[in-house]
Amino acid sequence: MGTNQPFVIYPARRVITINPAYPFGEAVAVAGDRILGVGSTDELASWGEHRIDDCFAEHVIMPGFVEAHCHVMSGGLWNSTYVGYFDRRDPQGLLWPGCTSIDDVLERLAKAAADMSDDSQTLLAWGLDPIYFPGERLVASHLDTVTGDRPTLVLHASGHLATINSALMDRCGIDETATSPGVARGGDGLPNGELHEPAGMMLAGDAFVDMMKANRTEQARWRYANEARNAGHTLLTDLGTTQLWDPDQLNNWKKVTGDPAYPARVMVAMSNLFGAVADPAELAELCVQLKSEQSDKLRFGIVKLILDGSIQGFTARISWPHYYKPPPGHIGNGLWLTAPDQMADLVEPYHRAGLTVHCHCNGDEASEAFIDAVEEVLQRYPRWDHRHTVQHCQLTTPAQYRRMAALGMSANIFSNHIYYWGDQHRDVTVGPERAARMDACRTALDSGVSFSIHSDSPITPLGHLQTAWCAVNRVTASGQVLGPDERIGVPDALRAITIDAARQLKLDGEIGSIEAGKLADFAVLEDDPLSVDPMALRDIGVWGTVLGGELQPAQIGES
Amino acid sequence: MTSDQRIPITVIGGYLGAGKTTLVNHVLRSTDERIAVIVNDFGEISIDEDLIVAADSDKLTLANGCICCSLAEGFSAALDTVRSAGVLPTRLLIEASGVADPNQIAAYGHTPGLALDAVVVLADAEQVRRQANHRWVADTVRIQLAAADLVVVNKIDLLAAPEDADALCDWLTGVANGATLVRASRAAVPMDVIFGPELREHAAGRSPSTVASSARAAHDTAEDVFESQTVVLDAPVPLPVIEALVANLPNGVARLKGLVQAAPPASADDANAAETAYLVEAIGKRTSMTPHATDPTQPPPRWAISLISHKGSLAPDWLESRLHERN
Ligand SMILES: [Zn+2]
Ligand SMILES: [Zn+2]
Numbered sequence: 105m106g107t108n109q110p111f112v113i114y115p116a117r118r119v120i121t122i123n124p125a126y127p128f129g130e131a132v133a134v135a136g137d138r139i140l141g142v143g144s145t146d147e148l149a150s151w152g153e154h155r156i157d158d159c160f161a162e163h164v165i166m167p168g169f170v171e172a173h174c175h176v177m178s179g180g181l182w183n184s185t186y187v188g189y190f191d192r193r194d195p196q197g198l199l200w201p202g203c204t205s206i207d208d209v210l211e212r213l214a215k216a217a218a219d220m221s222d223d224s225q226t227l228l229a230w231g232l233d234p235i236y237f238p239g240e241r242l243v244a245s246h247l248d249t250v251t252g253d254r255p256t257l258v259l260h261a262s263g264h265l266a267t268i269n270s271a272l273m274d275r276c277g278i279d280e281t282a283t284s285p286g287v288a289r290g291g292d293g294l295p296n297g298e299l300h301e302p303a304g305m306m307l308a309g310d311a312f313v314d315m316m317k318a319n320r321t322e323q324a325r326w327r328y329a330n331e332a333r334n335a336g337h338t339l340l341t342d343l344g345t346t347q348l349w350d351p352d353q354l355n356n357w358k359k360v361t362g363d364p365a366y367p368a369r370v371m372v373a374m375s376n377l378f379g380a381v382a383d384p385a386e387l388a389e390l391c392v393q394l395k396s397e398q399s400d401k402l403r404f405g406i407v408k409l410i411l412d413g414s415i416q417g418f419t420a421r422i423s424w425p426h427y428y429k430p431p432p433g434h435i436g437n438g439l440w441l442t443a444p445d446q447m448a449d450l451v452e453p454y455h456r457a458g459l460t461v462h463c464h465c466n467g468d469e470a471s472e473a474f475i476d477a478v479e480e481v482l483q484r485y486p487r488w489d490h491r492h493t494v495q496h497c498q499l500t501t502p503a504q505y506r507r508m509a510a511l512g513m514s515a516n517i518f519s520n521h522i523y524y525w526g527d528q529h530r531d532v533t534v535g536p537e538r539a540a541r542m543d544a545c546r547t548a549l550d551s552g553v554s555f556s557i558h559s560d561s562p563i564t565p566l567g568h569l570q571t572a573w574c575a576v577n578r579v580t581a582s583g584q585v586l587g588p589d590e591r592i593g594v595p596d597a598l599r600a601i602t603i604d605a606a607r608q609l610k611l612d613g614e615i616g617s618i619e620a621g622k623l624a625d626f627a628v629l630e631d632d633p634l635s636v637d638p639m640a641l642r643d644i645g646v647w648g649t650v651l652g653g654e655l656q657p658a659q660i661g662e663s
Numbered sequence: 664m665t666s667d668q669r670i671p672i673t674v675i676g677g678y679l680g681a682g683k684t685t686l687v688n689h690v691l692r693s694t695d696e697r698i699a700v701i702v703n704d705f706g707e708i709s710i711d712e713d714l715i716v717a718a719d720s721d722k723l724t725l726a727n728g729c730i731c732c733s734l735a736e737g738f739s740a741a742l743d744t745v746r747s748a749g750v751l752p753t754r755l756l757i758e759a760s761g762v763a764d765p766n767q768i769a770a771y772g773h774t775p776g777l778a779l780d781a782v783v784v785l786a787d788a789e790q791v792r793r794q795a796n797h798r799w800v801a802d803t804v805r806i807q808l809a810a811a812d813l814v815v816v817n818k819i820d821l822l823a824a825p826e827d828a829d830a831l832c833d834w835l836t837g838v839a840n841g842a843t844l845v846r847a848s849r850a851a852v853p854m855d856v857i858f859g860p861e862l863r864e865h866a867a868g869r870s871p872s873t874v875a876s877s878a879r880a881a882h883d884t885a886e887d888v889f890e891s892q893t894v895v896l897d898a899p900v901p902l903p904v905i906e907a908l909v910a911n912l913p914n915g916v917a918r919l920k921g922l923v924q925a926a927p928p929a930s931a932d933d934a935n936a937a938e939t940a941y942l943v944e945a946i947g948k949r950t951s952m953t954p955h956a957t958d959p960t961q962p963p964p965r966w967a968i969s970l971i972s973h974k975g976s977l978a979p980d981w982l983e984s985r986l987h988e989r990n
């Protein structure tokens with residue numbers, strides 16, 4: 105039986121299928137939204153009536169990249185001005201060069217202020233990471249020199265701090281009488297514009313609230329997918345940012361993904377955070393119900409839990425000897441966000457409902473607590489093929505990987521940390537030895553744990569050529585190799601960003617490799633990741649994607 | 664009315680299972696005050712079903728008209744929810760999550776319009792020592808206890824022997840250094856201990872020498888455990904006397920609250936000397952003396968100090984005698 109449908113053959117420089125049984129092809133044939141086959145143009149032509157499209161003749165076609173951990177605010181934050189340390193492309197494809205000094209930050213803000221027409225409008229910016237400006241601190245008096253009377257708020261990359269200017273301090277009544285511990289003070293004892301943690305940041309009033317609200321708009325969802333398409337991604341996972349019990353947010357997702365032009369598939373995780381419905385059994389039921397409402401482009405069925413904080417924020421739970429050089433006054437270890445001894449009871453309802461639980465665990469105490477919980481729940485309710493996943497896995501130990509393998513768990517490893525914070529991890533947070541075995545893709549591979557790698561965008565930029573580059577090279581921002589023995593090969597990394605990410609989401613029957621019958625989701629690349637120097641992996645250009653057979657050229661703007 | 668219109672905040676912390684929600688429910692049942700409850704749930708909320716009359720996505724309306732909302736969306740959102748319910752509450756309770764550091768929640772007490780009243784931390788009498796040595800949560804539990812102004816040693820009835828309770832309280836005194844300890848079952852703590860003794864705001868119709876026994880919450884079952892004394896002040900008190908009183912409270916005192924006029928120091932130039940009014944409060948190690956502006960259009964306040972103490976721990980005229988040391 106052949107196909108009666110006319111189909112298109114795309115000859116390519118090479119098709120990398122990530123199907124070990126048929127790893128490469130000269131061309132791929134697409135019928136409707138599905139892959140008809142891979143092979144030589146002649147082989148594919150023998151299926152019948154077809155058209156040959158040579159637009160990818162010089163390109164390399166891979167399965168569309170699958171991001172199993174990022175957040176929709178990746179799209180929403182672009183309503184504000186980017187002042188991060190690293191170069192970053194916005195969803196329109198414009199390159200925003202990194203602000204590598206406080207002067208760069210101020211220059212960027214001055215330009216943004218000059219471009220604003222309404223004088224009363226607040227200038228919002230994001231991505232500031234003071235960890236890269238040791239010894240110097242951006243404070244209100246700096247901001248005042250370029251923003252004048254315009255209220256200004258700069259959100260830090262950590263999300264736990266913001267710096268505001270004097271105009272905004274005045275508007276919010278923050279002065280020397282402030283009593284909140286969230287209001288930082290300079291050497292002169294006066295508030296310096298830095299607001300710490302939610303209790304401090306909320307004193308900035310509407311400015312902070314507006315920034316958060318921008319993450320819920322339709323525009324934010326479109327930008328999220330546009331950014332993905334520009335980087336070769338065809339599936340994104342919004343891991344626990346959406347309140348799925350809120351009909352507005354759910355319908356918003358249904359609306360944007362229902363638009364045929366929307367350029368990505370999205371897996372939206374159920375989260376137990378951010379809301380009043382806290383009975384896990386009820387959330388599990390809702391999530392099962394949502395699975396019956398899903399479409400080709402909108403998927404459900406996974407649940408996000410969270411156990412600890414972040415390593416660079418010194419809030420991840422790390423076992424002895426804990427932190428290497430924590431800041432003065434640090435309490436010794438990180439914070440639990442969920443009580444570890446409650447974990448099994450929290451996981452159980454989702455586990456029993458047939459859902460997959462993805463738990464944020466940065467520190468090794470957190471991964472241990474989650475692995476314990478999964479083991480306990482499996483004893484109570486044995487279940488095959490649950491694929492419960494340790495998210496971030498930054499300090500997960502070899503012994504823990506062995507347990508994960510035995511229990512059928514997956515890992516999603518935050519490889520980008522090696523580049524973006526690896527130097528700080530070695531010198532400050534965990535010290536040289538443990539930094540060298542962080543984000544241990546090689547150990548995961550050798551232990552037989554199926555794993556993916558992720559950007560956690562907006563925490564680091566979305567783009568799987570970068571996450572793969574990190575896992576393969578383990579080069580830090582300062583150019584040093586951190587833990588060479590944990591490096592993996594390019595073919596391993598390519599599996600991690602395609603089929604194994606899909607497998608973690610239980611979508612590997614439909615996407616993640618180029619095989620007859622699967623959805624025609626491709627990343628179209630300007631060069632061959634298996635032929636270039638591994639250090640050049642992240643520099644490969646992305647033409648765009650094919651999503652369900654539709655061509656989605658990347659938008660590359662001018663800088 | 665006093666000029667201080669800030670809404671007092673009580674933070675309720677303590678490890679999972681210590682009885683935080685039981686305490687919240689106890690408070691809601693024991694008072695007619697309009698109390699708003701904000702829950703930092705993180706997946707733990709268990710406000711009793713019978714108290715809930717209506718629930719929508721971000722708030723629960725409780726049977727007595729109080730509302731309960733979640734902190735997870737951010738404190739501003741929770742406050743907006745509270746405000747949108749119409750009448751402002753007279754008090755705000757924030758129930759921290761079982762692993763939260765109550766001090767971080769207490770930081771919200773510095774939001775304009777709000778004032779931190781006390782950090783109340785519950786300890787499960789049976790479990791707390793095990794938790795405080797647990798391989799993963801020991802530091803969390805100890806940080807919680809150290810943050811307390813008032814430790815409610817809950818489920819005390821589950822301990823086998825009274826000596827066990829004494830030993831536990833000795834240990835807790837060390838861990839929660841300086842906090843007031845209150846033993847309770849089912850979190851039934853007298854309201855005056857949780858919220859502080861009630862000060863009657865106005866002098867009108869009051870005998871100036873009343874030494875009232877506080878019985879605000881008639882259903883409190885702990886009258887046999889706590890007693891109160893009140894001294895009505897007919898003249899300003901020298902500032903050093905008030906300061907010395909607050910700084911040297913004996914262990915038996917659970918809470919103290921007063922509205923006092925401080926007399927200027929004897930040496931002060933008469934032309935500039937004026938009495939300054941203070942709201943004086945003490946709970947555990949948290950003591951405060953806040954300047955208090957009086958409203959000339961209102962009748963003068965009733966100047967008085969009240970304290971709540973463990974029964975039998977203080978002489979009945981202890982407060983009176985301290986205040987008269989001025990003479
Ligand atoms: Zn965070
Ligand atoms: Zn996370």
Ligand SMILES: [Zn+2]
Pocket residue numbers: 173174175343560
């Ligand atoms: Zn994340």
